[in-house]
Amino acid sequence: MNEFIYNISMWVDGTSWSAKLHESYYMYNWVESTHVLTLILCLGMLFVIDLRMLGYAFRDVSASSIANRLNIPMLLGFIIMFITGILLFYAVPIRTSQSIWFRFKMVLLVAAAINAFIFHKQMNESVSSWGNDARAPSAVRKGAFLSLAFWSIIVICGRLIAYDWFDCEYTDAGSLSQVLSGCIDGQTQF
């Protein structure tokens, strides 16, 4: 599996646009800035929805109103964040695919997506009975709490990708870090 990911990353890295994007100071930085700005849009909406469900914010505004109105800007932010995220990966594929933080982040993104699906399902099924209450029922609150936790750790992992402490070239062969990062024996270092 790791070799497959490595070979795919090598192929992506060999495409001319990958190198061009990586080496373009302004283009790369603009893509990364857009990633951060749309993260603010997406997570800003998500945090308000979750805090409303937990009863910490916008308690006087109905929960369904908050969730329905903020879902669209949240999804818009997510789509642009996702596209710019793919571009950031495309620009630095090998190092990113072998980053322990990137791998954690991907796992957590899947967990956050499953949680979001369950959270919305539970909310839509029952919101008519508690929509105007200050706090959502226990099951929805759990979903909101997990959402906050997942996304907070996703952002921390995303930030840590920039640091090279656990890069393949700086860790011992066969160490847990190398196993989790998917380092390949004898690979070219980047």
Added chain:
Amino acid sequence: MLLSTSSDFNSRSKTITVGVLLTLLLIFSFSSLRHESWLRLYDFFLWLETTPFGVLGKTWGAVFAIVEAVHLLAMALLGGAVLISDARLLGWCFTDVPAVKIQNEAHKVFKVGLVVVLFTGVFMACGVAGKVYWLPVFWYKMLALATGIFFVFFIRRPMLQRNFRELNPWVVKLVAVSSMLVWITVAATGRWIGFAGS
């Protein structure tokens, strides 16, 4: 009648105060005072690196990285509050909910976000004070942040606490757009510090 006169006087005095402050800021910006103040601040920035925050930020890279992430999360919270309240002023959402209610609730969230942004921001600045001092984009961010805080607490908030019907709708829209632009500038210049410093 008396109330109206008093309110007009307050508005006029606040407008004059803002005008005077802006004039002073312009004089400061275009005179040698700005350069002299900047030079004097260098020792202060070097001292910041010797504070416990500075030492911790420089010695423990992991702590610095996590504080960076918390700073970003707090910016998201602050940004969410700003966007929701400005979108309401522009009539883009929550038009069935009284604007005052949205503004008050959003302001509470904004204040929490701002406190965390400032605390984590000071921590990060202490860790790399000697470096950011030389970056123009750091000073642009400080200017944008100061403008944003001043704008929220001395212009936007007092204005929106008045009766909405008294306000010209175009002024309200202008305030909302300005608010969004100021905070987007804060976020964008903040990200650019990382590029400029690398």
